[in-house]
Amino acid sequence: MSHGEEVKLFIAGLSYDTDDDSLWTAFSAHGEVAYAKVATDRETGDSRGFGFVSYSSQEHADKALKEMDGFQLDGRWLKVQMARPRGEDGTAIADNTCHAYKKGNCRYGDSCRFTHEGEGGCSEGAGPRDNGCRAFKAGNCSYGDSCRFSHEGEGGCTEGAGAQRDNSCRAFIAGNCSYGDDCRFTHGDAAAAAAPAPAASKNRTTFDDVEEEKKEEVKAVEEEKESEEEASEEEAKPDVDALHKAYKKALKAFKADKEDKKLKKAKNVAKKAWQAANGGSTETPKKKKRKAETPKKSSTKKKKAKKDGSAKKKSAKKKKKKSSE
Numbered sequence: 001m002s003h004g005e006e007v008k009l010f011i012a013g014l015s016y017d018t019d020d021d022s023l024w025t026a027f028s029a030h031g032e033v034a035y036a037k038v039a040t041d042r043e044t045g046d047s048r049g050f051g052f053v054s055y056s057s058q059e060h061a062d063k064a065l066k067e068m069d070g071f072q073l074d075g076r077w078l079k080v081q082m083a084r085p086r087g088e089d090g091t092a093i094a095d096n097t098c099h100a101y102k103k104g105n106c107r108y109g110d111s112c113r114f115t116h117e118g119e120g121g122c123s124e125g126a127g128p129r130d131n132g133c134r135a136f137k138a139g140n141c142s143y144g145d146s147c148r149f150s151h152e153g154e155g156g157c158t159e160g161a162g163a164q165r166d167n168s169c170r171a172f173i174a175g176n177c178s179y180g181d182d183c184r185f186t187h188g189d190a191a192a193a194a195a196p197a198p199a200a201s202k203n204r205t206t207f208d209d210v211e212e213e214k215k216e217e218v219k220a221v222e223e224e225k226e227s228e229e230e231a232s233e234e235e236a237k238p239d240v241d242a243l244h245k246a247y248k249k250a251l252k253a254f255k256a257d258k259e260d261k262k263l264k265k266a267k268n269v270a271k272k273a274w275q276a277a278n279g280g281s282t283e284t285p286k287k288k289k290r291k292a293e294t295p296k297k298s299s300t301k302k303k304k305a306k307k308d309g310s311a312k313k314k315s316a317k318k319k320k321k322k323s324s325e
């Protein structure tokens with residue numbers, strides 16, 4: 001199977017002790033793993049705390065996503081999601097989906113700069129963005145007639161307002177603008193003297209309002225934090241039987257060659273994963289089943305049996321004492 005047909009998952013929150021083998025072992029309990037790699041620093045070789053796992057089928061990837069998201073591995077709670085597709089230049093394509101729409105509370109309706117696809121909705125009265133100048137409403141806009149936001153209603157500008165905005169592209173001046181001719185800032189002569197613009201990006205997003213842009217960025221960060229908190233609070237429900245089978249398989253391989261350090265490490269990692277999913281217990285699924293099926297003796301019967309046993313012991317001691325006399 002070619003690498004392009006594989007389904008790749010992005011794994012965040014990895015312990016710095018987790019390596020390629022332990023990552024492969026943990027995820028192999030949910031399907032056929034084609035590839036498992038922990039991202040490492042190029043210079044030091046240390047783990048960067050995230051990695052990738054590829055499955056040979058969508059079904060196995062979906063199962064692993066469901067079971068391993070929120071799963072504890074080597075003392076750390078994992079966050080698992082589908083890896084983003086990459087464009088022709090190798091960079092990840094940004095997710096342009098409107099998260100507010102998915103929650104049913106997008107305020108911008110058809111004028112929203114994010115895509116509205118699938119299930120979701122907009123809040124009541126949703127409509128175009130407010131392009132009004134907030135500084136003008138507060139009475140302190142310093143750009144006057146050159147302001148790119150609308151001056152309507154009550155408000156005012158500061159004394160001497162009218163200075164032209166410096167709309168030069170700072171990234172272009174630094175020589176690393178990635179938007180080329182699509183950039184919403186100017187690539188003027190002063191900037192051109194400093195550095196040439198790189199090739200234009202196809203994924204350019206424009207903003208009508210700088211303040212709205214900041215709000216959207218803060219909102220995106222808050223939503224990401226909320227999703228991480230939900231993932232950590234949500235109880236993990238891993239497949240204990242599957243993890244136990246994976247441990248038995250690793251144990252069998254280790255017994256066949258006890259001098260192989262990789263097999264020993266894989267066996268220990270599989271055992272840890274199984275114990276963590278099993279509540280720290282080493283009881284096998286069969287043993288748990290037998291214990292559940294065996295009826296427990298009532299506490300009254302236990303006390304009675306204990307009392308009868310102690311009475312028999314006393315009687316035996318008395319008889320022994322009389323016979324010795």
